[in-house]
Amino acid sequence: MHATNLFESIPTDIPEELVEVLAEGRGQIRIVRLVSQGHSSPDGFLYDQEETEWVVLLQGRAVMSFENPITGVINPVPLKPGDWIEIPAHARHRVESTSPDEPTVWLAVHWS
């Protein structure tokens, strides 16, 4: 048994957001490492996912935003290391920005 490190094996150049599945269980749960650097969701795009997503930012900085399901207003949530959010299925959201100067490392757990 040996450990793997979440902050290692990050390429110096990250043209696209890096997505790596670290663990999977019975097709119903996935643990994923995401590495962003200056990435954001496309203009006007909102994720609307079938699965619940629990996500924590572990390194870097980001701003996510969430649509209020009643009013449609989109509220920004700035994130620093250690900040986590549980995103229910179909809670519409986007990544407004991630730090351009360093890799932003996220850990996400998806389940249905």
Next chain:
Amino acid sequence: MHATNLFESIPTDIPEELVEVLAEGRGQIRIVRLVSQGHSSPDGFLYDQEETEWVVLLQGRAVMSFENPITGVINPVPLKPGDWIEIPAHARHRVESTSPDEPTVWLAVHWS
């Protein structure tokens, strides 16, 4: 929608290891924050769990150890921040030590 921080709300005195369920899904998955400070498993004790556990150390230091299922030999694995291990169900293991000088923060995902 707002964020909660994994490194905040840690009591100054931690007589027993702190265990908090952060999220649960359909009774089959649990995301848990653990905070240890100088804690270890009881002498000679080995966990033998029904569930898979994916665990990452996020702050502090620890040494876990794992029993080789063939030889019975117990091998130590030192852990630093970012180090993660997937522990299959029934893989016998223990926490040898955690840093006495600062809180050690772990995030664990359990599923069956």
